Amino acid sequence: MTSISRRGFSGLLGASALGLAMPSLAFGALPRVVVIGGGAGGATAARYIAKDSKGAIDVTLVEASKRYYTCFYSNLYLGGFRKYGSIGHNYYGMAVNNGVNVVHEWASSVDKSGKMVKLASGGVLGYDKLVLAPGISLKYDSVPGYSPAAQSRMPHAWTSGTQVQLLRNQVLNMRKGGTFVMVPPPNPYRCPPGPYERVSMIAHLLQERNPTAKIIILDPKEKFSKQGLFMAGWEKHYPGMIDWLDPDTHGGLKSVNPETMEFLTDLDTFKADAACVVPAQRAGTIANAAGVLDGDWAPIVPATMASKADPNIYVLGDASVASSMPKSGFSANSQAKVAANAIRGELTGSRVYPARFANTCWSLVAANDGIKVGANYKAGSEKIDVVDKFVSQGDESAAVRKTTYEESIGWYDGITSDMFS
Template sequence: MAKITRRTFVGVMAASTTALSMPSIAFGALPRVVVIGGGAGGATAAKYIAKDSKGAVDVTLVEASKRYYTCFFSNLYLGDFRNYGSIGHNYYGLAVNHGVNMVHEWASSVNSAEKKVYLGSGATVSYDKLVISPGIDLKFNSVNGYSPEAQSIMPHAWKSGTQVQLLKNQVKGMKKGGTFVMVPPPNPYRCPPGPYERISMIAHQFKKTNPTAKIVVLDPKNKFSKQGLFMEGWQKHYPGMIEWISADTHGGIKKINTSTMEFETDLDTFKADAASVIPAQQAGRIAMNAGVNKGDWCPIVPASMQSQADENIYVLGDASIAKSMPKSGFSANSQAKVAANHIRGSLTGSKVFAPRFANTCWSLVATNDGIKVGANYDAKPDKINKTSGFISKTGEDSNLRKATYEESIGWYSGITSDMFS
């Protein structure tokens, strides 16, 4: 018998471990998770399941785009505080660092009885657990006269990418002293302070290059997120430039005409030189197709983010009804970690911890004038329950506002690193 040295012993042990683990690999027994949508919810869920299961779960992320442009901070691109490239991210980190199987295709349908996702190419992917994090679809016909064709004339820019570039070009190219009309969406919608940060960033552009321009906001609501803070900032930085008109005041937008650039309301007909219309929203189509919606959005079990319609499907982010959390990238990232922990626990028996949710939304009003709102949440049987929160105060010191803006830059770096690397 050959003398067994320490080295050969370790080698034999390694070989027998491999042999023992072979059958499960050979028979494809690894549990499979498919994630649809590579945004703040989906990318985070895919990463955490893959990272923490250390190869014990097979994770496939289905995302059509190879480069993902974040909605958050797209307003800062409008205001020239970020360049376009800086809000784009790829999925190499998820594939290379964590072994996530990237499938750059559209998910066209879900067969929940057979636990299969059908892809645009006709191929299928099977799952044990499915995560649906598709973001929003726009209800174009919620504004009379708006349509997919009209989105190049009056960009919604509420999904990031080329729409945001188009909007920025139109803002920069608007005639001197012209009027920009903005129509924010009705509740509930993605990123509650987003339309008002957008107004701030457009005003910031006009102040630099077109100071006699006006912005008219025809809001379908009577109040909005961080209203006091935005109003104070508009008065301070852009006096006389922004006119916000509430639903009760204009009586509703009856019709928009994309040829004449007119907005008909009970109060008046407003003529625009450039415009942005953000229609009402609903969960991304694949959620409807999977049958996990109830009306426009998808009810979930607060403790796990599982769909109320199917325990093998989890719905994250904007598409879910995660009351009282707002629809935000931060919320989706937070929900993804709760779901990832629960999915891993159910597939591998790993420890499932009590769910904890959090959200903070930063907005930029002007150079070095950042504001924020945030809250902690826990899971009650019927809803995600707010347990504490804060909001910036009007009249805050400029050093604090600058620190808040700098904090938002740190957050962007943090969350995008958390999602993609």
């Protein structure tokens, strides 16, 4: 029997410790990361893990859409400030420039103990680390009378794509002097200023095409993001066109009727010529199938974005409970970089830096009238804590507002390049 030297033993010990930490490496294969969802969180995570690991990690992105239309800037398309094609992106750069295996399919379930993702087509993907970035799914029944069948009459248009095109078409075809009804969602939801930027953009469109039309907002909330700035902007640019009704005023939305286009509240029954109904939201379906939710959303460890339910699963963006960060594309992109750094560190031993998060939400109120709100954050023990924050001021000059809008165009080009190039 051959004896084993001390050096040889410690070498073996090292190899087995490495094997424990990096199970795939023990079998000579690359460690595997599967990312589900190709939006601001998932695309950024897939790209950063692939790009920064320089081939040391096998990255697969599962995204059903071959062309991804961003939610951010879909309101600017509604207002006529962007062409629809300009908010669409593909995964060419992901596959060709970064070597990510792009799988255009639906993920249907996650086997946590076997570390496998099952695809709707029946295929299976094994992983060492799984990133879930599925965005939101809609709780249609949170608005009585609303349903997937109703969304062609009352588009939610809250996941971009065809719904947004439909909504623009319906606004353009409203009768002269008609009424548009907007139903924003209750908290928490994707893109806090989004419903109010949407109202601004529809007001802009109507002012050009149908200036005697009215907009009624039936809000389930008593206040909303950048409220003072939006309401001052509406008064300035669209005087008399927009009525925001809070729940104290309308008494609660009892039901909607997509056939008659009626909205029943305690205050009155409102009849719409066109409408947008954005129901309550929860994490994208796969997060539920993966068993990482507590209620509607997935709790995470702030320092890494790892799921509190499973250390090998990370949850990014809208699906996560990342408070104090809002559910925004910028937040998801920022969280993805923190997760990518942590995942690379665990799988390849690369340097891991302290988590840093940031967010800014730009909104367009009217032509060249941009406003913004933002903050940066650090990982606290239980939540993501604000370090510093800012918001546009009410008394800013027209030049500052124009610069803010132009800055948002730069941001759009920047973040989409950061996601897809």
